[in-house]
Amino acid sequence: MKTIANNLRLFWQGTMLSYIALFAWLRPTTYIASKILMPLAQILFFTFLGSYASGGSNVDFYVIGNAIQITAVSGIFGVTMSIGGDRWAGTLPYLFGTPANRLMMFFGRAFMHIIDGALGVVIALMWGALLFGVDFSQTNMSALGLTILVTTISTCGLGLLMGCLSLITANVMFVNNTVYFLLLIFSGANVALDTLPNWMQAFSQILPLTRGIASARILIAGGSFSQVAPMLMSEIGIGLIYGWLGYMLFKWFELQAKRKGTLETV
Amino acid sequence: MNSIEVKNLKRIYRATTGVIRRTTKEIVAVDDVSFEIKEGELFGLLGPNGAGKTTTVKVLATLLIPDAGEVRVKGLDIVKDANEIRKHIGFIFGGERGLYWRLSAIDNLRYFASLYHVDPEISKKRIPYLLDMVGLNGRGDERVQGYSRGMKQRLHVARTLLHDPDILFLDEPTIGLDPVGAREFREVIRNLQSEKKTILLTTHYMFEADSLCGRVAVIDKGLIVALDTPSALKKHVSDLSVVEVETFGVAEEVVEKIRNLPFVDALSVKDQDQRQLLLVQTKLGAEAVPDVMAALDGMRVGRVTVREPTLEDAYVRLVGGQV
Ligand SMILES: Nc1ncnc2c1ncn2[C@@H]1O[C@H](COP(=O)(O)OP(=O)(O)OP(=O)(O)O)[C@@H](O)[C@H]1O
Ligand SMILES: [Mg+2]
Numbered sequence: 001m002k003t004i005a006n007n008l009r010l011f012w013q014g015t016m017l018s019y020i021a022l023f024a025w026l027r028p029t030t031y032i033a034s035k036i037l038m039p040l041a042q043i044l045f046f047t048f049l050g051s052y053a054s055g056g057s058n059v060d061f062y063v064i065g066n067a068i069q070i071t072a073v074s075g076i077f078g079v080t081m082s083i084g085g086d087r088w089a090g091t092l093p094y095l096f097g098t099p100a101n102r103l104m105m106f107f108g109r110a111f112m113h114i115i116d117g118a119l120g121v122v123i124a125l126m127w128g129a130l131l132f133g134v135d136f137s138q139t140n141m142s143a144l145g146l147t148i149l150v151t152t153i154s155t156c157g158l159g160l161l162m163g164c165l166s167l168i169t170a171n172v173m174f175v176n177n178t179v180y181f182l183l184l185i186f187s188g189a190n191v192a193l194d195t196l197p198n199w200m201q202a203f204s205q206i207l208p209l210t211r212g213i214a215s216a217r218i219l220i221a222g223g224s225f226s227q228v229a230p231m232l233m234s235e236i237g238i239g240l241i242y243g244w245l246g247y248m249l250f251k252w253f254e255l256q257a258k259r260k261g262t263l264e265t266v
Numbered sequence: 267m268n269s270i271e272v273k274n275l276k277r278i279y280r281a282t283t284g285v286i287r288r289t290t291k292e293i294v295a296v297d298d299v300s301f302e303i304k305e306g307e308l309f310g311l312l313g314p315n316g317a318g319k320t321t322t323v324k325v326l327a328t329l330l331i332p333d334a335g336e337v338r339v340k341g342l343d344i345v346k347d348a349n350e351i352r353k354h355i356g357f358i359f360g361g362e363r364g365l366y367w368r369l370s371a372i373d374n375l376r377y378f379a380s381l382y383h384v385d386p387e388i389s390k391k392r393i394p395y396l397l398d399m400v401g402l403n404g405r406g407d408e409r410v411q412g413y414s415r416g417m418k419q420r421l422h423v424a425r426t427l428l429h430d431p432d433i434l435f436l437d438e439p440t441i442g443l444d445p446v447g448a449r450e451f452r453e454v455i456r457n458l459q460s461e462k463k464t465i466l467l468t469t470h471y472m473f474e475a476d477s478l479c480g481r482v483a484v485i486d487k488g489l490i491v492a493l494d495t496p497s498a499l500k501k502h503v504s505d506l507s508v509v510e511v512e513t514f515g516v517a518e519e520v521v522e523k524i525r526n527l528p529f530v531d532a533l534s535v536k537d538q539d540q541r542q543l544l545l546v547q548t549k550l551g552a553e554a555v556p557d558v559m560a561a562l563d564g565m566r567v568g569r570v571t572v573r574e575p576t577l578e579d580a581y582v583r584l585v586g587g588q589v
Contacts, residue, residue: 006383013380021368090363094425097327098381099352105381258331261279261324 007104014108039124065189067124068213074117075155082109083163117152138222151212154239160246211235269464270303275335295321297488310479311468318488319468323437327357356426360438362418372406382429396424416447433464472578503575507551511544512568
């Protein structure tokens, strides 16, 4: 019991502090502005580009795809910076010298970005309704909310893996950008997946986001929760696998650092 | 009771260089080090740059796995029982890194309190107490970013005392502090010792080791070259006196010439801006002065004094001239 309470507290402290640190970095006004404007920029850009290329037929496709894709910003870049920040701050030796549960230390960092990412999606969808007339009248809102949450969690799972890579390689921003653009293409945010070659479709299936975007499109078009439930299950499963791989990588990093003495040199 | 037992510790770093033709270079950071620290003892670890002090501390702090030897803290094995040991130890690596600069001091401490599983009821009282103890009271709400180096180093002390460890490893805790700050810091260390904490301290300041430590070990190239109380180490050189000569731009050849004079036991040079202080260890005492001056051959010299040896002189003799 005591251990559980301790671990929850550690999780919560990690969450709170990454939140405080974020606001120490950005002023609240800057943060809110970026929260409102960034989704707008992404939606405008890709929706105009996409509907221009496809002859303007299905605006909803691009709006919804890119709105959900917003989670990748918090999920990939936010989580990476949160974990990689320790390397920059030189806190790793002090963290690894504590008896703290590594899982809690690790996931606590990601939690805030789940909330942050989900918020970005909601704002993007609101822009979609406002500017492009995306119609939510047929939508099961609670199922859509769940879809957003699940997709955000699964992207953060991938973000955790990337964050741990950032402990190991100095080139993580390059890797991150690559992953981000891979997601832009292969998640189906901007390309109808069935028009892609088979191997690309197969690749899409092992990424987070893909099923989340598909589910959101179905739900907004008036589909039922039972239609998307299996996809959401897989989506969360994929996220957990990436998160777990990230955690394994984190443990491996810690062990390797103790063996090789690379805690500061990273 | 021994709090710390280090037996034949060895630690090698392997560095790979080259992309195509990879070569592995082995650096023996700690070759064969053994010592014991009793409960409540303040033990100093001295030695030149690269001697293996930090490496030894990292092993003790459970951050490095030894290649050979046995290391026990409170009777627990450093590798197998690392997580249990972590609850009882605190450590500081000198310098200002290792804190979250975007957070306030209090938030930093809160986070580390949760990492050490300190009960929130306890940490609520302990955080202000520790801030006060390290002289940061009233500044805890400020972001660490704006702290001076000395303040960050004090915050590290507060951080490492959150879980009230019995054993502390302090690796050059006073590095880069101004003389007043360093003195206050030593006062903090003294207070910790009076709270019966076991402390391992590394430092390059010999007077610091002399005034604080009950026993010191001198380590050089990964080996212990002396281990005793400061006064016993000074006895090694008690038959010697030290002739200090202040020079201005002395040439390397001249230093070598003096070093090779038959009555010179050891010689070290301390750079101070434009001046160099030559420290000549000799059994002759004041009688050596004329010959040293002759070797300097009419060069401009400042103050010349003859004095009793200090711990630093004993140290210089042990490690051969480097400070
Ligand atoms: N992470 C590392 N990888 C490779 N070599 C290392 C590493 N850390 C230390 N070394 C080497 O090991 C040796 C001992 O280093 P260590 O840091 O223990 O010395 P030290 O006594 O603390 O020196 P200083 O007084 O300069 O702090 C040095 O030769 C150093 O270059
Ligand atoms: Mg060192």
